[in-house]
Amino acid sequence: MGFRERLATAAVMAALAAVGAGCGGDDEEAAETAAGAATSAAAAAGEGTSFEAGTTMQAIKDKGKLVVGTKFDQPLFGQKAPSGDVEGFDTEIARELAAAITGSRDNVEFVEAVSKNREPFIEQGKVDIVVATYTINDKRKEVVSFAGPYYIAGQDIMVKSDNDTIAGIEDLNGKKVCSVEGSTSEANVKEQAPQAEVLLFDTYSQCAEALGDGRVEAVSTDNVILLGLIEQNGDAYKLVGKPFTEEPYGIGLKKDDTAFRTFINDELERMYEDGRWKKAFESTVGKVEKNTPEPPPVDRYE
Amino acid sequence: MGVVLDNLDRYADAFWVTVQLTALGFLGSLVLGTIVATMRVSPVAPLRAAGLVYVETFRNTPLLVLAVLFVFGLTKVGIRFSLFTTFVIVISIYTGAFVAETLRAGMNTVGRGQVEAARSIGLTFGQSLREVVLPQAFRTVVQPLGNVWIAMTKNTSIAAAVSVVDLTAVAGRLTTDLARPLPLFAGAAIGYLILTLPMGALVGALERRVAIVR
Numbered sequence: 126m127g128f129r130e131r132l133a134t135a136a137v138m139a140a141l142a143a144v145g146a147g148c149g150g151d152d153e154e155a156a157e158t159a160a161g162a163a164t165s166a167a168a169a170a171g172e173g174t175s176f177e178a179g180t181t182m183q184a185i186k187d188k189g190k191l192v193v194g195t196k197f198d199q200p201l202f203g204q205k206a207p208s209g210d211v212e213g214f215d216t217e218i219a220r221e222l223a224a225a226i227t228g229s230r231d232n233v234e235f236v237e238a239v240s241k242n243r244e245p246f247i248e249q250g251k252v253d254i255v256v257a258t259y260t261i262n263d264k265r266k267e268v269v270s271f272a273g274p275y276y277i278a279g280q281d282i283m284v285k286s287d288n289d290t291i292a293g294i295e296d297l298n299g300k301k302v303c304s305v306e307g308s309t310s311e312a313n314v315k316e317q318a319p320q321a322e323v324l325l326f327d328t329y330s331q332c333a334e335a336l337g338d339g340r341v342e343a344v345s346t347d348n349v350i351l352l353g354l355i356e357q358n359g360d361a362y363k364l365v366g367k368p369f370t371e372e373p374y375g376i377g378l379k380k381d382d383t384a385f386r387t388f389i390n391d392e393l394e395r396m397y398e399d400g401r402w403k404k405a406f407e408s409t410v411g412k413v414e415k416n417t418p419e420p421p422p423v424d425r426y427e
Numbered sequence: 428m429g430v431v432l433d434n435l436d437r438y439a440d441a442f443w444v445t446v447q448l449t450a451l452g453f454l455g456s457l458v459l460g461t462i463v464a465t466m467r468v469s470p471v472a473p474l475r476a477a478g479l480v481y482v483e484t485f486r487n488t489p490l491l492v493l494a495v496l497f498v499f500g501l502t503k504v505g506i507r508f509s510l511f512t513t514f515v516i517v518i519s520i521y522t523g524a525f526v527a528e529t530l531r532a533g534m535n536t537v538g539r540g541q542v543e544a545a546r547s548i549g550l551t552f553g554q555s556l557r558e559v560v561l562p563q564a565f566r567t568v569v570q571p572l573g574n575v576w577i578a579m580t581k582n583t584s585i586a587a588a589v590s591v592v593d594l595t596a597v598a599g600r601l602t603t604d605l606a607r608p609l610p611l612f613a614g615a616a617i618g619y620l621i622l623t624l625p626m627g628a629l630v631g632a633l634e635r636r637v638a639i640v641r
Contacts, residue, residue: 241599244606268606306587306596307603324510324590325600331495338502340510 181378181385182226185253191223194238194252194377198328200353201410202258203235211235215256217405218275218376218396222254225392239327240307244268247377254389255377258347260309261424270382271375272389275402277421279368280313281348283355285336286363291343294369297321303332303341310346313370329354337361347372352413373421390423430607431614434597441597442618448515448583448593449622453576455519460526465556467531478527485524490585493517498589514586522579529571533564566637573630577623584619594618 176182185191195215196203202213216235223233238246238257246252247269258278261271282302284291291297298320304310306325314321324341326332332344333354344351348368355362378385396402397420406417431438466478485493497517498510508516537560545555565572587596598615602608 241602241608245608264604264606303590306599309603311600312604325596326590327588331499334499338499340502340507 176226176388177384180388181253181382182388185226189227190232190234191219191226192234192236192251192253193219193223194236194243194246194255195219195257196239197235197237198330199258199350200357201349201413202353203256204353205237212409214276214405214409215258217409218393218402219254219256221396221401221405222376222389222392225395240305243377247379250379253378257377258350259375259377260347260372261375262309265377266426268380269377270380270386271377271424271426272386273375273393273423274373274421275376275393275423276349276374276406277418278347278349278372278374280310280346280370280372281351281368282365283333283336283344283351283362284342284365286360288342288363291365293365293367294318294345297343297345300343301341303335303344304346305329305332308346309372314345317369330357333358333362349410349414352410356413373424387425390425393420393423396420428610428614430601430605430610434601437597437601438594438614438618441592441594441615442621444511444586444591445580445583445593445618446622448511448518448586448591449576449580451515452518452522452579452583455515456522456526456576456579459519459523460530461561463523463527464530464534467527468534468556470552482524482527485521486528488521490518490521490582491588493521494585494589510589511586511591514589514591518579518582518585522575522582525575525578526572529568529575530564532571533566533568534560536567537563563639566639569634569637570630573626573634577626577630580623580626581619 176186193216195211195213197205197211199213199215203211203215204213205211216233219235220230220233224230226232236246236252238252238255240257243255243257243259244265247255254272255269259265259271260278261274265271282291282294282297291300294314294317297314297318299322301322301324302314302318303324303326304314306327311323311325314323324335326335329344329346329350332341332346335341336344337358344354344362348364351364355364376389378389393402396405402420403417411417463478463481466474467482469475469478494514494517498513501508501513541559541563542555545559546552550558583593584595586593587599590596592600594615598608598611601611605611
């Protein structure tokens, strides 16, 4: 490296550092550690439980861990903390299932699944289940099977705190709205506000940025995701608070693995009864959403 | 492939967006690359340094990173372009660095004696560059320049990440609705091949026509 090259390299570094300093700032220590992460009531299932040979449950038990596709960037549901742990409501549910199969909440491996990777990951057997704010719908049912739902979210709208012109979905007509590639949110907005112009970015945090920049006037997706963004951004944004859809979050698994699906559904119902579901909710989503809802009945569709 | 044929209109719109990104990116990077290559061989030291900084900055930063930086960074300093325009600017700047280096390699093949001869018959630096060096430089690097622009055509897919509805974006969006990633992305791949295969052939033909026989 000659002197001039070194000079140039230094200049590049300096320029990038300046850019970095210009827009750094406010991303506070993300996600406190998932509060006192539910003391496993799954001890009941324990090491001794065995499953019928050839079932997915037995295969997972033999393997020693449950491999779970989840979001890594979804506050309150599945977010990778600086410590490297993935924390949230989805991962709590997954840990309870891991405990029920293998005997320990720690026998779980989280794999990042962005929205559009969820079906391929299940089909290719890259993951055993997907718990990733995964809305159950008919088109997806053609490719994967769903246990649950374990939570009913609803699509809502986030705007800047000082915005008082958008009070509901109908006000989005003619406005620019941001959502994320690979989610059902776009279709829902289009259906109820056909004149809305929907921009799609890769992550919800980019949508929040676009809202801050004034590139869009609203961000629309499931309310709980919006709550997470609001939590991260202080008082800059607010929720309109009028959900216009019902989004049942399900647990995705290989299509037609009925025994596995029934097992997960049974275990979910046990979690509803013995309070593990409530505990998981309150230690994660409950930090922002103070009203803990009733758990939804599982849907054992044909 | 039924799902692709059912949505042919959306693919066609998206294909047109990809064509525009490619065409504008080609023009932008050709202009920028030529300017920067010239700076890098100019007799003025600060210009040479600026050219070097440009090339090393943009050649060594991933396009996706640049796209996100520009989309969210420009608005922070009060400059607002549409997402499409912003991405055209980004891909022109990024590809311009590669064009500049390729072209500079071509300039270096032009014999020193020719430049000295040009200057000694009274041509200015600009004239000798325009009339003597650049024409020969472009002819020498037709094939590598072709590679740069074919790579750029495929790189336009990064636009999908910043909400520009190109071929890749359409495949991704339809996948959300229809959950059939394989045929839908295969459809996008065909779209890119329709663009890049003729480009490759054109580059080959052009090279045979303009090659300098030494």
